Amino acid sequence: MTTRIETPEQLTALLGEPLPRARxxxxxxxxxxxxxxxxxxxxxxxxxxxxxxxxxxxxxxxxxxxxxxxxxxxxxxxxxxxxxxxxxxxxxxxxxxxxxxxxxxxxxxxxxxxxxxxxxxxxxxxxxxxxxxxxxxxxxxxxxxxxxxxxxxxxxxSRLWHPETWDPMAVGSRPQIAKALERPEDSIEELERYYGTQYSTGLY
Structure with missing residues (x-):
């Protein structure tokens, strides 16, 4: 059963009061x-x-x-x-x-x-x-x-700043995501070119 928290009192009862230095x-x-x-x-x-x-x-x-x-x-x-x-x-x-x-x-x-x-x-x-x-x-x-x-x-x-935990290819590449969700009419080759050098040189 899911227990929803719907009042400040319920939240405080679960988390406790903040320390004065945090408050x-x-x-x-x-x-x-x-x-x-x-x-x-x-x-x-x-x-x-x-x-x-x-x-x-x-x-x-x-x-x-x-x-x-x-x-x-x-x-x-x-x-x-x-x-x-x-x-x-x-x-x-x-x-x-x-x-x-x-x-x-x-x-x-x-x-x-x-x-x-x-x-x-x-x-x-x-x-x-x-x-x-x-x-x-x-x-x-x-x-x-x-x-x-x-x-x-x-x-x-999260170990966010630990490079050994990084796996940027754990999900589809930016061109692959764009092809599937945003620009289905473009080829992967076109999107790879767009999100490559062309993309980085157009930042400003």
Whole structure:
């Protein structure tokens, strides 16, 4: 029989109360160590939710420091060329609440930022976000409500940074997935060319 958990009291009874150091670590502004973390991070996840509750989590990546600190309570995430779906950005237009998880390769701990966001099509600081001669298409500006560091247990359990556990061919290749689910009219040869050198040279 499946036992559903439907109240905060049931959840607390199962998990217990957080230790004070975990409960109280949330900060309303960035610390200098948070700035250093963002300067070293080339990758983050952006979680959004539309007004109707539908959700999206989108990966963002660029050279380290791409998430720009505008001040102690504001960061900006640049947007580059993509598939133009803009699921998360459409969510922000109806619900500004977002969550970020910033990752430094090889580190198990992460920096989490929760706040309210808006979109900008240009700003003076776009000049500082130029990569290979290209300015961002737009930027997600996040006003920080909460910032805190998260422990490494998930990365340790998954052994994510252990190369000996990696098996990238355990699932179909990107061309094979595209052929089956997205572009059945294209040949595998065409898709392999597209997702090879052509794909990597068109990042910006």
């Amino acid at each position: 109280d670590k949330v900060r309303p502004a960035l610390h200098e160590l948070d700035r250093e973390w963002l300067a070293a991070s080339p990758f983050c996840l952006v979680a959004t939710s539309a007004a109707d509750g539908s959700c999206d989590v989108s990966p963002k990546g660029d050279p380290p420091g791409f998430v720009r600190v505008l001040d102690d309570t504001t960061v900006a995430v640049p947007e580059r060329l993509g598939n133009k779906r803009a699921d998360g950005y459409r969510n922000v237009l109806s619900n500004p609440h977002v969550g970020l998880i910033s990752i430094v390769p090889g580190r198990g701990d992460t920096l989490r930022i929760n706040g309210r966001a808006h979109l900008v099509g240009d700003a003076p600081w776009f000049d500082d976000m130029v990569v290979k001669g290209h300015r961002p298409v737009l930027a997600l500006v996040v006003e920080v409500d909460e910032a805190f560091h998260h422990c490494a247990k998930a990365f340790m359990r």
